[in-house]
């Protein structure tokens with residue numbers, strides 16, 4: 416009897432836990448917002464900021480924005496939009512249903528996964544947890560010691576290792592080779608960005624079909640730039656964006672993409688309860704300190720930096736304060752070339768990529784951004800933020816929610832763009848040496 420009672424209890428707890436997941440999002444609705452001009456863009460953004468709502472993507476002319484609104488806030492939000500005549504519709508009435516669906520689809524995909532540790536790599540159709548990726552990076556360095564080095568860039572607030580890979584045909588010894596840096600998952604909930612880093616690693620180390628990319632360039636790849644936040648988005652709160660630092664009262668987390676030393680604290684939030692909290696000072700966080708160390712160490716050779724986010728199908732460059740970098744024309748040129756390569760292989764249901772200065776495209780200023788900081792450090796070379804497509808699949812998953820069918824595709828199509836950018840900097844020998852020659 417005791418055994419049976421225990422079994423019943425275990426079953427009860429399992430069922431209860433399964434049901435309790437995503438409970439805090441029960442009744443939250445996802446709104447699709449339409450704007451016609453940049454005056455409306457500003458008005459909508461003011462409403463979202465004033466009400467401290469969860470903006471998933473910016474509403475801009477020609478591209479509807481997505482905003483998640485808690486049940487109790489819905490009348491207020493709708494009234495505010497109605498007052499200024501903004502068109503909107505409810506994309507998902509109860510986001511919890513979509514969260515449960517995502518769990519189910521991703522679990523099925525994980526069960527189908529044929530990855531074995533002794534196999535050739537990692538399953539590129541699965542959203543892997545931090546522990547799996549962390550182990551994978553270590554394994555790769557052991558299996559391919561001639562081209563892969565794994566580096567521990569520091570420890571997070573909760574003590575996780577922030578690992579990245581250095582991939583090079585000769586251990587970074589050729590100082591004239593450009594370095595290309597790819598980062599994903601700086602924002603925890605942007606799960607679909609992880610396959611981009613894993614695909615890049617796969618094509619540079621395991622399934623090498625483009626020898627020139629490894630012969631003529633060195634690579635630094637940071638697959639999980641925000642390990643604590645990423646794990647929290649799996650275990651506790653799917654829509655968590657920041658890291659997990661505490662000590663700010665009742666709210667936790669610093670927005671790592673507002674924590675870099677570029678106009679720090681000028682267009683971000685001072686409140687730890689907001690998603691764009693910039694932290695107590697620039698580079699206050701181990702994750703951004705790691706970035707600063709990488710940039711300082713390789714500054715003279717970094718030719719291309721890509722920080723991968725989701726979502727909106729955009730390739731954006733600096734600066735987040737409306738100023739254009741001195742090489743804006745080149746940033747635009749190479750950005751368009753990368754976008755065209757992605758568009759050529761993207762799914763037909765997706766929009767074409769937009770390219771441009773971040774404020775010009777999304778109509779919103781931001782300070783402390785990662786790609787802005789790197790741009791100031793590498794001068795006339797190239798720094799971008801990618802915003803991957805939002806995917807609305809058969810199950811209707813949209814925004815940050817990921818359907819397994821798109822995981823592989825996100826990696827494959829974005830890699831086409833990255834290759835194009837890499838070949839541009841290789842062909843044009845875009846390194847500091849080049850800057851110095853140009854400045855003579």
Ligand SMILES: [Zn+2]
Pocket residue numbers: 602605672724725
């Ligand atoms: Zn992001």
